[in-house]
Amino acid sequence: MNNITDIIIRVFSGAGASSIIFFSTIIFSLPLGLLITFARMSKLKVLSGFAGFLISVLRGTPLMLQLFMWYYGPFYLFRVSLGLNWRLPAIIIGFSINYAAYFAEIFRSGIEGIPVGQYEAASVLGYTNSQTFIKIIFPQMVKRVIPPVTNEIITLIKDTSLAFAITYTEMFTVAKQIAAAKATIIPLLVAGIFYYIFNYIVAFVMGRIEKSFNYYK
Amino acid sequence: MSLFEIKNCKKNFDGVPVIKDISFKVDEGEVVAIIGSSGSGKTTLLRICTFLEYMNDGEMTYLDKKVVISENGKAKYIGQKNLSIDALKKNKELIKIKNYFGLVFQNFNLFPHWTVLKNVINAPISVEKRNKDEVIEKAMMYLKKMGIENKVNSYPCELSGGQQQRVAIARALCMEPKIIYFDEPTSALDPELTREVLKVIKELANEKRTMVIVTHEMSFARDVADRVIFVDNGVIVEEGNAKEVISNPKMERTKKFLQKYEE
Ligand SMILES: Nc1ncnc2c1ncn2[C@@H]1O[C@H](COP(=O)(O)OP(=O)(O)O)[C@@H](O)[C@H]1O
Numbered sequence: 001m002n003n004i005t006d007i008i009i010r011v012f013s014g015a016g017a018s019s020i021i022f023f024s025t026i027i028f029s030l031p032l033g034l035l036i037t038f039a040r041m042s043k044l045k046v047l048s049g050f051a052g053f054l055i056s057v058l059r060g061t062p063l064m065l066q067l068f069m070w071y072y073g074p075f076y077l078f079r080v081s082l083g084l085n086w087r088l089p090a091i092i093i094g095f096s097i098n099y100a101a102y103f104a105e106i107f108r109s110g111i112e113g114i115p116v117g118q119y120e121a122a123s124v125l126g127y128t129n130s131q132t133f134i135k136i137i138f139p140q141m142v143k144r145v146i147p148p149v150t151n152e153i154i155t156l157i158k159d160t161s162l163a164f165a166i167t168y169t170e171m172f173t174v175a176k177q178i179a180a181a182k183a184t185i186i187p188l189l190v191a192g193i194f195y196y197i198f199n200y201i202v203a204f205v206m207g208r209i210e211k212s213f214n215y216y217k
Numbered sequence: 218m219s220l221f222e223i224k225n226c227k228k229n230f231d232g233v234p235v236i237k238d239i240s241f242k243v244d245e246g247e248v249v250a251i252i253g254s255s256g257s258g259k260t261t262l263l264r265i266c267t268f269l270e271y272m273n274d275g276e277m278t279y280l281d282k283k284v285v286i287s288e289n290g291k292a293k294y295i296g297q298k299n300l301s302i303d304a305l306k307k308n309k310e311l312i313k314i315k316n317y318f319g320l321v322f323q324n325f326n327l328f329p330h331w332t333v334l335k336n337v338i339n340a341p342i343s344v345e346k347r348n349k350d351e352v353i354e355k356a357m358m359y360l361k362k363m364g365i366e367n368k369v370n371s372y373p374c375e376l377s378g379g380q381q382q383r384v385a386i387a388r389a390l391c392m393e394p395k396i397i398y399f400d401e402p403t404s405a406l407d408p409e410l411t412r413e414v415l416k417v418i419k420e421l422a423n424e425k426r427t428m429v430i431v432t433h434e435m436s437f438a439r440d441v442a443d444r445v446i447f448v449d450n451g452v453i454v455e456e457g458n459a460k461e462v463i464s465n466p467k468m469e470r471t472k473k474f475l476q477k478y479e480e
């Protein structure tokens with residue numbers, strides 16, 4: 001019994017590291033995703049083409065590989081050794097940029113789904129392009145993207161375990177270490193339960209946010 | 218005095234001429250109805266008048282402001298080098314002229330995330346920087362006139378089509394435009410809702426508001442408009458006093474068109 005409590009506490013201590021990855025990724029990838037959306041939707045062919053290429057590479061290669069690139073890249077490219085302190089920044093950069101690419105595509109389809117009449121009504125009323133975006137398009141986009149963004153966020157929770165690939169000690173890594181040391185599967189089950197609870201909370205919160213937008217269709 | 222004038226307007230889409238050579242004027246206090254079969258270029262014409270679309274050649278004047286002049290067979294917009302929708306959107310000079318007119322769309326185009334009141338007051342406050350309390354007072358007055366003062370806190374999705382269109386008219390009115398364009402304001406509505414919308418437009422006509430109305434409601438056009446313009450295939454075929462043209466058209470094409478509306 002004591003043994004299990006001990007396992008739970010130790011696995012849970014790894015959850016802090018997972019949460020850091022999770023929340024940092026959310027905070028950085030959402031605005032970054034919006035910037036990539038702007039680039040992707042730009043009338044400048046060079047910019048939109050570059051953004052399109054970036055998105056396809058980020059979505060078309062494994063996240064684990066991207067994490068390796070961010071972590072080991074500086075050493076192999078520039079022969080700079082950033083040491084273990086570089087591990088967390090590399091993870092956050094890797095996750096944020098990868099998720100930004102997914103969010104960018106979600107935002108773009110959210111914006112493109114807004115009827116052209118909204119822009120035209122705004123134009124005739126004299127709103128500038130930026131006012132139109134901020135006051136009329138963006139708020140409607142937010143409502144439209146909540147369900148697909150929720151899906152991505154739930155995937156992100158599970159993806160945080162990929163950080164073990166560059167031996168960053170988050171929840172999954174801890175669970176694996178204990179499991180190996182004590183020859184038991186229980187730590188992994190405990191970790192699974194934590195991931196599930198975390199997901200449940202996130203799904204609940206996102207559901208609430210989605211509902212709060214139900215005041216209009 | 219004429220508030221608006223368009224001269225020798227030409228517009229083509231991908232080389233296909235849609236408006237071939239159209240000129241007309243709108244005087245202060247006048248109600249002009251534009252009629253014509255579907256595809257004849259009526260919407261395109263209103264979109265040109267409201268800067269949603271550009272013309273390829275011609276001239277356009279609002280009051281004493283020349284907005285478009287013709288230069289070497291090409292339209293030249295003030296404050297703008299290129300002819301493109303994008304350039305129109307970015308043109309700061311045109312934003313000032315936009316407060317001369319309002320446009321009521323066929324499918325209302327209200328902002329769904331805002332209440333009725335916010336739909337009506339936001340542009341006067343945040344675009345024209347007018348005093349908030351005064352704008353709200355004005356908005357309430359117009360909403361009342363439209364018969365929807367009890368819906369101010371509703372969202373557009375909670376209203377019938379007829380109510381939404383009346384909000385859209387209030388939204389246009391609250392900008393205090395000199396001229397209001399309507400593009401088939403009732404063709405998305407069933408007959409009963411059509412009646413309530415036509416009724417409020419008629420009241421506006423009685424107040425001598427300047428309006429240009431594209432419509433398929435011939436009896437409405439005859440009763441409400443001072444002048445009617447029949448457009449066919451990108452040109453004006455016949456124009457004149459609304460009662461005379463609709464009851465007694467001179468041109469063969471007008472007669473043929475109007476026959477379709479006789480019960
Ligand atoms: N953006 C556009 N691109 C290409 N063709 C267009 C566009 N807008 C309108 N047209 C064409 O121009 C013609 C006139 O259309 P429109 O002005 O909508 O007519 P109406 O309002 O009288 O029914 C139609 O043949 C239509 O297909």
Ligand SMILES: [Mg+2]
Nearest residue numbers: 259260261401
């Ligand atoms: Mg039309």
